[in-house]
Amino acid sequence: MGIVGLTWGGLILFVGYGFLVGLLFGFFGMGGSFLVTPALLVLGYPSTVAIGSGLAFVFGTATIAALKHRDTGQIAYSLGSAMILGMVLGVGVGKELVFRLDALGFADTVVGVAYVVLLGAVGLFVTCDSLRGKDRTKQTSIKFARRLQRYQLPPMLPVTEETSVSGWFVAGIGLVVGVISGLLGVGGGFLLLPVMLYAIGVPMTIAIATNAFQIAISSGVGTLLYAQSGAVNLPVVTMLLVGSGLGARIGSVASEIVDRARIKQYFGVLLLFGSMAITSKTVGHVFDIAVLNRVSIVLIFGATVLVSAAVGYTTLRTLRDGDATPAND
Amino acid sequence: MDPLTVALELPAAIQTVGFVFSEAIALYVGYGVLTERLCPTFCPNLYPT
Numbered sequence: 001m002g003i004v005g006l007t008w009g010g011l012i013l014f015v016g017y018g019f020l021v022g023l024l025f026g027f028f029g030m031g032g033s034f035l036v037t038p039a040l041l042v043l044g045y046p047s048t049v050a051i052g053s054g055l056a057f058v059f060g061t062a063t064i065a066a067l068k069h070r071d072t073g074q075i076a077y078s079l080g081s082a083m084i085l086g087m088v089l090g091v092g093v094g095k096e097l098v099f100r101l102d103a104l105g106f107a108d109t110v111v112g113v114a115y116v117v118l119l120g121a122v123g124l125f126v127t128c129d130s131l132r133g134k135d136r137t138k139q140t141s142i143k144f145a146r147r148l149q150r151y152q153l154p155p156m157l158p159v160t161e162e163t164s165v166s167g168w169f170v171a172g173i174g175l176v177v178g179v180i181s182g183l184l185g186v187g188g189g190f191l192l193l194p195v196m197l198y199a200i201g202v203p204m205t206i207a208i209a210t211n212a213f214q215i216a217i218s219s220g221v222g223t224l225l226y227a228q229s230g231a232v233n234l235p236v237v238t239m240l241l242v243g244s245g246l247g248a249r250i251g252s253v254a255s256e257i258v259d260r261a262r263i264k265q266y267f268g269v270l271l272l273f274g275s276m277a278i279t280s281k282t283v284g285h286v287f288d289i290a291v292l293n294r295v296s297i298v299l300i301f302g303a304t305v306l307v308s309a310a311v312g313y314t315t316l317r318t319l320r321d322g323d324a325t326p327a328n329d
Numbered sequence: 330m331d332p333l334t335v336a337l338e339l340p341a342a343i344q345t346v347g348f349v350f351s352e353a354i355a356l357y358v359g360y361g362v363l364t365e366r367l368c369p370t371f372c373p374n375l376y377p378t
Contacts, residue, residue: 056345056349059349059350059353060349060353060356061353063349063350063353063354063357064356064357067353067357068357220346220350223345223346223349224342224343224345224346225342227341227342227345227346228335228339228341229338230341232345234348234349238352241349241352241353241356242356245353245356245357245359245360246356246360246363246364249360249361249364250364253364
């Protein structure tokens with residue numbers, strides 16, 4: 001018994017999971033797909049379907065977020081457009097790679113290992129960066145961004161009122177992130193956010209808003225490409241989106257209330273948990289150890305619940321202490 | 330994939346993209362009304378006036 005091809009249990013699972021992922025997405029300014037695609041993988045969906053559905057989910061959430069951020073006027077359209085050019089090309093390349101690997105029978109393992117490396121590396125970087133302290137990070141990021149901004153290769157795109165960056169660099173970064181997006185079924189926000197902050201020198205609020213705009217367009221193209229091969233599970237995507245729509249709005253409000261310094265730490269821990277879950281799943285798959293499959297499910301769903309609870313708790317505590325800054329709404 | 334296969338499969342792919350996009354808009358508007366109209370009354374701390 002159930003509706004749209006899902007059992008009632010599956011329906012509740014995907015709506016509930018979507019809500020939590022949406023909450024985190026609204027809070028961190030990322031597609032949340034690095035939790036959706038691995039979750040679909042550990043639940044036993046084929047890698048092509050997990051990636052295609054992950055991209056379709058990101059397309060929905062990023063569209064909602066882009067509309068929301070458009071209202072606040074924080075999207076840098078010229079910067080975003082250059083990034084989109086590169087990302088769209090990259091997504092096509094990534095999708096081709098996945099289907100070729102799938103034909104050879106390597107897609108599950110390669111995607112799994114790629115997730116472990118990527119989530120682990122980015123998670124470690126963000127967590128260490130966060131633990132080192134804000135001042136040092138700020139200094140490093142400004143130094144690197146200034147070095148990149150020194151190359152005056154037209155067309156130059158405005159970053160802040162005083163600084164600009166070459167469109168070629170931005171499109172090049174977009175191409176690399178696009179390939180990863182098409183290959184892993186992620187929006188790329190977890191890579192774009194640090195890159196925009198550290199390498200390009202975009203202010204945090206503008207980086208989050210512009211990310212949503214870039215990801216909405218590139219994941220839309222990715223969804224189209226995967227849907228052409230029938231690799232998008234619409235009932236699952238629909239249920240995830242229904243939950244995440246509400247969660248994203250709440251998360252977005254929470255991000256305006258909670259101290260920004262806390263954001264990065266949660267972000268890093270979440271990525272590390274994602275990496276551990278995929279490690280467990282891949283090892284379980286290769287050595288045929290069933291219990292590791294269950295461990296990976298507990299890790300990925302547990303991490304989402306815990307970090308969502310941490311975000312909610314911090315927001316409520318900030319409100320209670322009366323430190324909240326007024327929301328833009 | 331040859332051009333004919335791409336052309337034949339495109340309508341279904343466009344429908345998928347259209348469905349997800351329209352769902353996102355519906356959720357944005359629906360939840361927008363829900364949170365922005367109801368929250369100032371029921372959760373004023375999140376929406377200070």
